[in-house]
Amino acid sequence: MNLIVLQPLEVDADHRVVLTDDRARHIRKVLKAEPGKILRVGLLNGALGMGTVESVDRDAVVICCEFESDVPPKPRIDLVLAMPRPKVLKRLWAQFAALGVGRIVLLRADKVERFYFDSHVLEPEFYTKRLIEGLQQAKCTHLPDVLIRPLFKPFVEDELDDLFPNHWKLLADPSGERRVSGFQPLKRERVVLAIGPEGGWTPYELDMLQEHGFEMFNMGGRILRTDTACVGLISMVSHLIC
Amino acid sequence: MNLIVLQPLEVDADHRVVLTDDRARHIRKVLKAEPGKILRVGLLNGALGMGTVESVDRDAVVICCEFESDVPPKPRIDLVLAMPRPKVLKRLWAQFAALGVGRIVLLRADKVERFYFDSHVLEPEFYTKRLIEGLQQAKCTHLPDVLIRPLFKPFVEDELDDLFPNHWKLLADPSGERRVSGFQPLKRERVVLAIGPEGGWTPYELDMLQEHGFEMFNMGGRILRTDTACVGLISMVSHLIC
Numbered sequence: 150m151n152l153i154v155l156q157p158l159e160v161d162a163d164h165r166v167v168l169t170d171d172r173a174r175h176i177r178k179v180l181k182a183e184p185g186k187i188l189r190v191g192l193l194n195g196a197l198g199m200g201t202v203e204s205v206d207r208d209a210v211v212i213c214c215e216f217e218s219d220v221p222p223k224p225r226i227d228l229v230l231a232m233p234r235p236k237v238l239k240r241l242w243a244q245f246a247a248l249g250v251g252r253i254v255l256l257r258a259d260k261v262e263r264f265y266f267d268s269h270v271l272e273p274e275f276y277t278k279r280l281i282e283g284l285q286q287a288k289c290t291h292l293p294d295v296l297i298r299p300l301f302k303p304f305v306e307d308e309l310d311d312l313f314p315n316h317w318k319l320l321a322d323p324s325g326e327r328r329v330s331g332f333q334p335l336k337r338e339r340v341v342l343a344i345g346p347e348g349g350w351t352p353y354e355l356d357m358l359q360e361h362g363f364e365m366f367n368m369g370g371r372i373l374r375t376d377t378a379c380v381g382l383i384s385m386v387s388h389l390i391c
Numbered sequence: 392m393n394l395i396v397l398q399p400l401e402v403d404a405d406h407r408v409v410l411t412d413d414r415a416r417h418i419r420k421v422l423k424a425e426p427g428k429i430l431r432v433g434l435l436n437g438a439l440g441m442g443t444v445e446s447v448d449r450d451a452v453v454i455c456c457e458f459e460s461d462v463p464p465k466p467r468i469d470l471v472l473a474m475p476r477p478k479v480l481k482r483l484w485a486q487f488a489a490l491g492v493g494r495i496v497l498l499r500a501d502k503v504e505r506f507y508f509d510s511h512v513l514e515p516e517f518y519t520k521r522l523i524e525g526l527q528q529a530k531c532t533h534l535p536d537v538l539i540r541p542l543f544k545p546f547v548e549d550e551l552d553d554l555f556p557n558h559w560k561l562l563a564d565p566s567g568e569r570r571v572s573g574f575q576p577l578k579r580e581r582v583v584l585a586i587g588p589e590g591g592w593t594p595y596e597l598d599m600l601q602e603h604g605f606e607m608f609n610m611g612g613r614i615l616r617t618d619t620a621c622v623g624l625i626s627m628v629s630h631l632i633c
Contacts, residue, residue, distance in 0.1 A: 151614050244619050249611075287613040329630055369491075369629070371529040372393050377486050380619055381626030387611075388571055388627050 150175050152288040153190045153200065154281050155214070160192070164214045165203070173210040176202070188212065191290040193281070196220050223291050224249035225339050226387055227313060231258040231346035233375045235268035241376055242276050245293055246283025248383045251339075252294040252312070257301050260348035266299045305357050316341040317390075318363040321382050322350060323372070325365030329385055332366070342386050347375055392417050394530040395432045395442065396523050397456070402434070406456045407445070415452040418444070430454065433532040435523070438462050465533050466491035467581050468629055469555060473500040473588035475617045477510035483618055484518050487535055488525025490625045493581075494536040494554070499543050502590035508541045547599050558583040559632075560605040563624055564592060565614075567607035571627055574608070584628050589617055 153172055160166050168176070176182045182202045190200040190212065198216035205211075226248075232255045233241065245253060255271070257263070269275055273295070280292055296312075298304040319329075320343040343363055350358070359365065373381065395414055402408050410418070418424045424444045432442040432454065440458035468490075474497045475483065487495060497513070499505070511517055515537070522534055538554075540546040561571075562585040585605055592600070601607065615623065 244616075247613060247615055247619060248623065249613060286616060289613060371489060371491060371531060373489055374486075374528060377489060377622055380622040381490065384623030385626050385630050 150179070150285045151189065152197070152285050152290075153188055153212070154193055154284050154290065155190055157192050157195060160214060164216070166190075166200070166212050166214060168210045168212065169208060173208075176210045177205055182210070189288065190214050190216075191284070191288070192216065193284075193290060194220075194292055195290055197288070197290060221290065224251045224289075224293075225390055226250055226383060227252040227254075227316065227339065227341040228379075228383070229254045229256055229309075229341060229343040230379070231256055231344065231350070232261045232265045233346070233379075235265055235270045237374070237376050238268075239270045239279075241379055242270075242279035243283035243286065244376075244380055245383075246280040246289070247287035248283075248380065249287070249289060249291070249387065250293045250383065251291070252296065254296045254298055254304070254312070256304055257299045258346050258354055259301075259351045260346040263299070266297070271297055301354060302357070305361055309361050313339075313341045315339065318358075318361070319343070319386060320350075320355070320358055320363035320365045321345070321368055321378070322355060322365050323367050323370075324349075324355070325367040327364075327366045328369065329366045329382075329389065332364075332389060338390055340386055340390055342382060344375075344379055344382060392421070392527045393431065394439070394527050394532075395430055395454070396526050396532060397432055397434055399434050399437060402456060406458070408432075408442070408454050408456060410452045410454065411450060415450075418452045419447055424452070431530065432456050432458075433526070433530070434458060435526075435532055436462075436534055437532055439530070439532060463532065466493045466531075466535075467632055468492055468625060469494040469496075469558065469581065469583040470621075470625070471496045471498055471551075471583060471585040472621070473498055473586065473592070474503045474507045475588070475621075477507055477512045479616075479618050480510075481512045481521075483621055484512075484521035485525035485528065486618075486622055487625075488522040488531070489529035490525075490622065491529070491531060491533070491629065492535045492625065493533070494538065496538045496540055496546070496554070498546055499541045500588050500596055501543075501593045502588040505541070508539070513539055543596065544599070547603055551603050555581075555583045557581065560600075560603070561585070561628060562592075562597070562600055562605035562607045563587070563610055563620070564597060564607050565609050565612075566591075566597070567609040569606075569608045570611065571608045571631065574606075574631060580632055582628055582632055584624060586617075586621055586624060 196216040200212035438458040442454035
């Protein structure tokens with residue numbers, strides 16, 4: 150935990166917060182903090198800052214916070230991800246938040262099993278906890294927005310253009326003729342990256358995504374596991390736009 | 392398993408192979424192959440090819456192989472990695488092979504616990520199995536070379552220059568002033584990428600690596616878990632040189 154993430158409502162008018170949960174245990178047992186210790190803190194979706202530990206006891210840790218005036222910029226990458234196997238998604242949540250993703254759309258595709266959408270890994274209480282773990286690891290405060298869309302066609306036809314109006318749209322698929330290195334890095338633009346299921350998008354899905362402005366590229370001849378591919382692609386693309 | 396990897400000695404003079412292990416079970420149960428089915432095959436550290444299933448029974452699968460004349464090029468990225476926690480390395484082996492790493496040096500650093508080097512994840516039988524799993528996933532045949540070096544200084548002083556004589560040497564560290572996007576992509580060169588421990592390299596270690604030709608860059612302000620950082624960095628760098 151490189152950052153203690155606080156909910157805005159937890160902080161009182163004197164910038165004081167009383168922690169009694171996992172964060173308190175972490176501060177006491179892992180960081181072994183004593184009164185006077187300075188910790189990095191951040192408001193969920195808000196500013197970073199420093200917190201001075203005022204007291205530590207078995208039940209609670211009290212911290213007095215001072216926040217920076219500027220809120221860090223939102224991550225500039227969004228994701229349209231064919232719903233992975235729940236076991237894989239479970240491992241990915243924290244990594245998405247740590248790598249910096251603004252919005253994650255989990256989409257049905259032809260080669261995605263319908264029952265994946267019944268998994269508990271799609272429950273907000275489940276994934277929010279893991280997303281916050283990722284923020285605490287990476288020292289970030291922006292919680293990714295999560296949209297779950299169990300129908301491909303209505304999402305692409307009715308929502309996609311409005312959600313990503315001015316985005317550079319990139320689509321990773323083995324049938325893409327360009328490598329991502331063939332794209333010129335762009336400054337300060339938002340990107341939305343579409344990543345298909347293990348078996349790939351169908352030709353119909355590829356056509357629809359391209360009709361809605363996605364440019365295809367390939368990652369080379371290697372077939373990567375979804376989790377490896379997601380982390381690799383987000384890293385590559387974040388360096389294309391920085 | 393997108394490729395059945397074969398040891399050269401398993402293939403007889405008629406290009407026939409008899410499998411009786413996990414691969415046979417996978418071909419029978421997951422691929423549900425029957426005689427006549429064509430499978431992708433590859434010789435470890437050698438050529439890719441196609442195999443025709445000749446017979447499938449409870450104990451063995453017989454495949455007749457035809458290999459391409461060219462051996463695919465070796466991955467152009469090598470890695471000098473401060474030994475991660477064994478639990479993390481366990482998850483990384485297959486991903487290294489899948490992403491395409493030529494050589495992996497696991498190095499002691501000041502912030503690496505000495506007992507990590509006693510772990511069973513450094514035993515060749517353990518990691519070779521996982522590396523081959525990665526090759527079978529990614530359809531590659533080049534098994535990464537693994538070197539284990541529990542002493543930092545002698546490795547850097549006596550071995551590093553000889554192991555990586557003409558490599559572009561890159562070092563990921565939060566104190567680097569450049570972003571990786573600040574580097575011009577280079578064609579056809581080999582790269583060696585150094586990745587530090589969770590707590591970072593010490594100033595002494597950074598100095599020594601730079602004296603031996605490493606150029607520093609940072610990955611942005613985010614602090615990533617070692618496994619996320621490794622996958623992200625290898626992906627980024629592989630697209631800098633392709």
